[in-house]
Amino acid sequence: MEIRIDNLTKKFGDVVGVENLTLHIDDGEFVAFLGPSGCGKTTTLLTLAGIYKPTDGLIRFGDRVVNTVQPKDRNIGMVFQSYALYPHMTIFQNIAYPLKLKKVPKNEQNEQVRRVANVMGIGDLLDRRPGQLSGGQQQRVALGRALVKEPDVLLFDEPLSNLDARLRLTMRGEIKHLQKNLGITSIYVTHDQVEAMTMADRIAVMNLGHLQAFDAPDELYDRPKTRFVAGFVGNPPMNFLDVEVSRLNGQFLAEADAIRLPLGAERGEPPAGHPGAVVMGIRPEDIQIADDGDVRGEIFVVEPLGREDLIDVRIGSNSFILLADTEKQYRAGQPVALKFDMSQAQFFDPQTERSLLWRQ
Amino acid sequence: MAPAGVLVIIFFLIPVAIVLYLSVTNLASSNFTSDLAKMEYVGLKNYETLLNDQFARKIFFNTIFYVLVTLSIFNVSLALIVSLLTTHIDRSAGFVFRALWILPRITSPVVYILIWKRMMAEAPFGILNQFNEFLGQPTFNYVSTNPWVFVVVVNGFIGVSFGMIIFTSAIESIPKDLLNASLVDGSSRMQRIRYVILPLIRWPLLFVVTYQTLSLLTSFVEIQLLTDGGPGLYRTEVWSLTAYHRALSNYFGNAQWGYGSAFAVLLVMIGVVLAVIYMRVFRFDELVAEPRVEAL
Ligand SMILES: Nc1ncnc2c1ncn2[C@@H]1O[C@H](COP(=O)(O)OP(=O)(O)OP(=O)(O)O)[C@@H](O)[C@H]1O
Ligand SMILES: [Mg+2]
Numbered sequence: 036m037e038i039r040i041d042n043l044t045k046k047f048g049d050v051v052g053v054e055n056l057t058l059h060i061d062d063g064e065f066v067a068f069l070g071p072s073g074c075g076k077t078t079t080l081l082t083l084a085g086i087y088k089p090t091d092g093l094i095r096f097g098d099r100v101v102n103t104v105q106p107k108d109r110n111i112g113m114v115f116q117s118y119a120l121y122p123h124m125t126i127f128q129n130i131a132y133p134l135k136l137k138k139v140p141k142n143e144q145n146e147q148v149r150r151v152a153n154v155m156g157i158g159d160l161l162d163r164r165p166g167q168l169s170g171g172q173q174q175r176v177a178l179g180r181a182l183v184k185e186p187d188v189l190l191f192d193e194p195l196s197n198l199d200a201r202l203r204l205t206m207r208g209e210i211k212h213l214q215k216n217l218g219i220t221s222i223y224v225t226h227d228q229v230e231a232m233t234m235a236d237r238i239a240v241m242n243l244g245h246l247q248a249f250d251a252p253d254e255l256y257d258r259p260k261t262r263f264v265a266g267f268v269g270n271p272p273m274n275f276l277d278v279e280v281s282r283l284n285g286q287f288l289a290e291a292d293a294i295r296l297p298l299g300a301e302r303g304e305p306p307a308g309h310p311g312a313v314v315m316g317i318r319p320e321d322i323q324i325a326d327d328g329d330v331r332g333e334i335f336v337v338e339p340l341g342r343e344d345l346i347d348v349r350i351g352s353n354s355f356i357l358l359a360d361t362e363k364q365y366r367a368g369q370p371v372a373l374k375f376d377m378s379q380a381q382f383f384d385p386q387t388e389r390s391l392l393w394r395q
Numbered sequence: 396m397a398p399a400g401v402l403v404i405i406f407f408l409i410p411v412a413i414v415l416y417l418s419v420t421n422l423a424s425s426n427f428t429s430d431l432a433k434m435e436y437v438g439l440k441n442y443e444t445l446l447n448d449q450f451a452r453k454i455f456f457n458t459i460f461y462v463l464v465t466l467s468i469f470n471v472s473l474a475l476i477v478s479l480l481t482t483h484i485d486r487s488a489g490f491v492f493r494a495l496w497i498l499p500r501i502t503s504p505v506v507y508i509l510i511w512k513r514m515m516a517e518a519p520f521g522i523l524n525q526f527n528e529f530l531g532q533p534t535f536n537y538v539s540t541n542p543w544v545f546v547v548v549v550n551g552f553i554g555v556s557f558g559m560i561i562f563t564s565a566i567e568s569i570p571k572d573l574l575n576a577s578l579v580d581g582s583s584r585m586q587r588i589r590y591v592i593l594p595l596i597r598w599p600l601l602f603v604v605t606y607q608t609l610s611l612l613t614s615f616v617e618i619q620l621l622t623d624g625g626p627g628l629y630r631t632e633v634w635s636l637t638a639y640h641r642a643l644s645n646y647f648g649n650a651q652w653g654y655g656s657a658f659a660v661l662l663v664m665i666g667v668v669l670a671v672i673y674m675r676v677f678r679f680d681e682l683v684a685e686p687r688v689e690a691l
Contacts, residue, residue: 106578122595123594184581190579
């Protein structure tokens with residue numbers, strides 16, 4: 036089912052849940068809504084589900100405008116962060132509930148519930164109550180209940196955030212696999228960017244009720260169109276600093292205090308054409324500690340992450356986060372030289388926060 | 396156990412023991428004494444008299460009728476309907492509506508009943524009848540022609556607010572996700588009430604049934620003020636009111652404490668038996684024993 040959201044606004048009195056959201060989702064696509072807490076992800080999802088009426092704008096499923104369609108007539112499956120299993124029903128009754136409401140005959144209900152339960156690996160739990168299951172098992176039941184009615188659209192609201200890291204990894208794979216197999220158009224809300232990056236065909240990045248970007252994961256990562264997206268996508272986050280970019284005999288140069296970084300024309304030309312200072316962004320993996328580095332600084336903090344160390348290097352008043360091999364055994368206070376891979380640098384207008392390299 | 400035990404002993408067991416003792420004496424205004432030892436022991440004579448009392452039977456069925464009808468129509472059903480309605484509309488509107496409905500309960504019974512009496516009084520005093528006269532309609536003697544309707548309605552209006560408060564808070568404490576999930580799963584709002592909300596407020600529901608049965612059994616102030624058991628002979632007299640009439644307010648100036656106590660003792664016994672039955676049937680011990688969330 037193709038979903039087209041046009042200029043969707045949802046307000047609660049004066050509080051903006053989501054504002055002027057336009058998003059076209061293709062049939063069978065897996066889209067992630069990514070954004071910090073309170074940015075309107077759940078609001079958008081519940082509006083799509085029909086729980087909230089849009090204040091303004093249009094929502095279309097296929098060619099049908101669904102703005103005022105009751106939730107029950109939208110054929111949507113939804114998985115909640117809290118799982119929202121009915122505590123007074125057995126697992127069987129929980130999964131059968133959507134079928135019962137559709138007046139599916141008893142024996143067919145039985146058959147479908149068992150089929151879905153087996154796919155989800157919870158076939159032997161059907162007689163229990165939700166309170167007698169682990170979080171991971173409840174998660175599977177919730178997914179089973181959403182799938183059993185063969186919905187046109189699947190909505191996930193942070194379904195994995197209550198699971199431990201390992202289980203999250205397994206479920207991530209399973210959900211993605213299921214979604215691709217069934218080809219159900221899906222929207223997946225999360226504030227875990229790894230989840231969004233690994234699962235989604237496209238990611239809608241939201242902030243403060245507004246859509247910041249809607250692109251494939253590697254596009255967002257390599258060609259962020261706003262400073263917010265650049266800073267939000269990627270872990271550890273991108274480093275930002277204010278620089279002046281100037282042209283110098285066919286070469287380009289980014290300067291800030293003691294830092295002087297030569298640039299190629301491809302990345303240097305657009306910011307050089309911008310009057311005044313610009314914001315430069317550089318990802319931690321594009322900075323190396325190297326003896327022949329261009330810039331000298333001092334290590335401020337070393338945070339061991341296991342596989343690598345997260346290192347905070349101070350150069351004058353600027354601070355850079357980067358990653359280094361644990362074997363090098365860097366220590367705080369140590370002077371180091373940094374090498375920047377400026378072919379990966381990003382530049383943003385400090386006022387509009389839009390990218391100077393990638394136009395929308 | 397200790398503090399609760401002391402309370403039960405002081406406020407329940409001791410009064411019951413005194414009433415029990417009074418009920419086997421013939422203490423009345425004519426042979427009044429405050430010395431327990433001097434009271435004349437008459438054995439089960441009061442109970443014998445009671446069983447042979449030609450009106451006891453009528454009063455007994457009056458009581459059952461009054462409790463059942465008020466409980467089922469008002470204290471439970473209407474309370475549930477009001478709670479469901481006011482939790483499905485705008486929050487503040489629902490709140491105001493419920494706040495208004497608490498007024499009868501927090502108004503002094505005398506004032507509350509006076510309001511009703513003024514409304515319903517016969518022409519030319521009653522407000523309704525003044526309207527009738529103004530509109531050229533015939534006037535009615537509302538309370539004396541339909542005393543039961545008024546007894547039930549007047550008590551019911553107060554009774555609703557207890558269940559309303561309990562049910563509303565129970566409904567509002569159901570997680571929002573659960574309610575939303577039901578709609579997404581394909582239920583209408585009515586189906587959601589039937590399959591999700593009602594099962595989830597089952598315990599408050601049973602609690603209200605139990606508690607309100609017992610309080611209706613023993614409440615008589617409103618009836619006393621409204622009809623005083625009349626009109627005519629015991630038309631709306633209920634058991635607890637009889638106990639009061641016999642023991643403390645006999646028409647002939649002869650308060651029969653002993654005989655009235657027999658009525659009271661039977662009422663206590665009925666109450667205790669009902670409470671035990673309810674606790675068994677509804678298995679309240681389970682409710683107290685462990686959090687329902689775990690056991691559901
Ligand atoms: N029912 C409501 N009434 C009033 N304001 C609401 C309501 N629901 C959400 N909001 C407000 O709308 C904004 C967006 O909330 P929303 O729940 O959509 O955020 P979210 O992106 O899902 O956040 P999180 O990641 O924490 O779940 C917030 O400012 C929130 O306070
Ligand atoms: Mg949310």
